[in-house]
Amino acid sequence: MKMPKVSRGGRLFAAVSGIVAAGLLLSACAGGASSGSTEVDESARTAAVERAEAGAMELINAASQENEWTGPEESPAPRAGLNVTVVPEQMASTGSSRPANTVKSIGDQLGWNVKISDGQGKPDVQLSAVNTAVDEKADAIILIFVDTTRVQSAVQRAIDANIPVITLGSLKNTPESVPDVSFDWVRSGEAIAQYMVWKSEGDLNLLQMKNSDLYITVNGQYKGSQEYLDNEENCPGCTTVTKEWSLANFEDPNTGPAAQAVAALQANPDLNWVSCFDSCLFRVTNAINRAGLDEKVSGAGFDCNPENIDIIRAGGSQKVCFADPREWLAYATVDNVNRMTNGQDPYDYTPAIPVALFDKDVLDNLPEDKAAELEQLGWQGNFDFRTKFEQLWGLK
Numbered sequence: 001m002k003m004p005k006v007s008r009g010g011r012l013f014a015a016v017s018g019i020v021a022a023g024l025l026l027s028a029c030a031g032g033a034s035s036g037s038t039e040v041d042e043s044a045r046t047a048a049v050e051r052a053e054a055g056a057m058e059l060i061n062a063a064s065q066e067n068e069w070t071g072p073e074e075s076p077a078p079r080a081g082l083n084v085t086v087v088p089e090q091m092a093s094t095g096s097s098r099p100a101n102t103v104k105s106i107g108d109q110l111g112w113n114v115k116i117s118d119g120q121g122k123p124d125v126q127l128s129a130v131n132t133a134v135d136e137k138a139d140a141i142i143l144i145f146v147d148t149t150r151v152q153s154a155v156q157r158a159i160d161a162n163i164p165v166i167t168l169g170s171l172k173n174t175p176e177s178v179p180d181v182s183f184d185w186v187r188s189g190e191a192i193a194q195y196m197v198w199k200s201e202g203d204l205n206l207l208q209m210k211n212s213d214l215y216i217t218v219n220g221q222y223k224g225s226q227e228y229l230d231n232e233e234n235c236p237g238c239t240t241v242t243k244e245w246s247l248a249n250f251e252d253p254n255t256g257p258a259a260q261a262v263a264a265l266q267a268n269p270d271l272n273w274v275s276c277f278d279s280c281l282f283r284v285t286n287a288i289n290r291a292g293l294d295e296k297v298s299g300a301g302f303d304c305n306p307e308n309i310d311i312i313r314a315g316g317s318q319k320v321c322f323a324d325p326r327e328w329l330a331y332a333t334v335d336n337v338n339r340m341t342n343g344q345d346p347y348d349y350t351p352a353i354p355v356a357l358f359d360k361d362v363l364d365n366l367p368e369d370k371a372a373e374l375e376q377l378g379w380q381g382n383f384d385f386r387t388k389f390e391q392l393w394g395l396k
Contacts, residue, residue, distance in 0.1 A: 189224020
């Protein structure tokens with residue numbers, strides 16, 4: 001795969017010691033200097049901006065380059081008639097529904113009976129869904145962005161019943177023997193931070209909308225951004241404000257991330273960027289527009305969902321998104337289900353998944369067919385992975 005070299009260390013992290021109390025958490029990412037502070041050494045600021053631009057450009061360049069297959073060259077023939085339960089973290093989030101719906105579509109093609117059981121952003125609902133799958137004697141269970149530590153008892157029941165369990169986007173599974181299909185999520189947060197430092201010319205005052213429910217957002221996206229910005233050399237004079245929110249309040253007009261973001265931005269007019277994963281940022285962006293703040297605040301997101309791409313292309317307040325080919329991850333997950341239900345070991349797809357950054361400049365320079373594909377489906381990784389997997393499974 002022709003893609004920028006990323007560390008695979010982003011997949012392994014210790015569990016968080018505790019959940020930070022809800023509310024605004026102020027942290028200066030460069031010794032407490034304020035926005036545009038004249039105390040910041042301008043040569044240090046310039047060096048930081050140049051460093052950030054170089055890091056961001058690695059993934060911006062990756063957005064338009066063709067990729068090559070670096071995954072496996074063989075896979076067993078899929079068994080027909082498998083009963084597979086898919087538990088997405090919540091179908092209200094496009095980042096979860098995209099791979100869930102893709103798994104369902106692939107399953108139909110393979111002659112599988114795929115049941116999507118919406119996790120609704122609630123661990124108790126997800127726990128019940130996994131337990132139900134065990135009770136129904138499913139042949140395999142797929143968890144999408146579900147924190148396995150929160151559904152541990154049900155996962156263990158499945159393992160004890162010899163039902164393969166596999167995750168998409170989990171980073172750290174409990175037990176560790178449960179295979180995961182991911183990419184370097186920490187690098188995704190770092191790349192977004194680099195872009196914001198670059199485009200703000202080192203005058204970054206960031207509002208981070210941190211979801212506290214998902215292990216992957218806390219220890220992947222958020223961790224990558226925060227660790228990069230905490231390094232004084234990377235962000236002299238910048239500040240960050242972090243506001244936590246829960247998936248249970250995702251759509252709540254009073255306590256959800258959109259309402260919280262607007263309140264924070266109104267309370268602190270120095271804030272000039274906001275970050276969140278795209279389904280969250282889409283709602284935040286709409287709320288920012290309604291509040292008349294869209295000219296003052298820029299947004300940076302993760303996932304590059306089609307609706308977010310539309311905002312970026314139109315010159316809206318969201319300026320950039322980090323992209324992974326979410327459907328590609330779904331195909332890789334199905335392939336590992338296929339391997340495990342055929343008595344084989346799962347394949348580690350992490351190094352084979354491409355990633356990229358998209359902003360308006362990139363979008364405006366895409367060929368018409370690529371632009372249409374991106375807006376309709378989300379980024380597909382610049383490779384026909386569907387045909388490749390179908391060849392692996394003997395369908396072509």
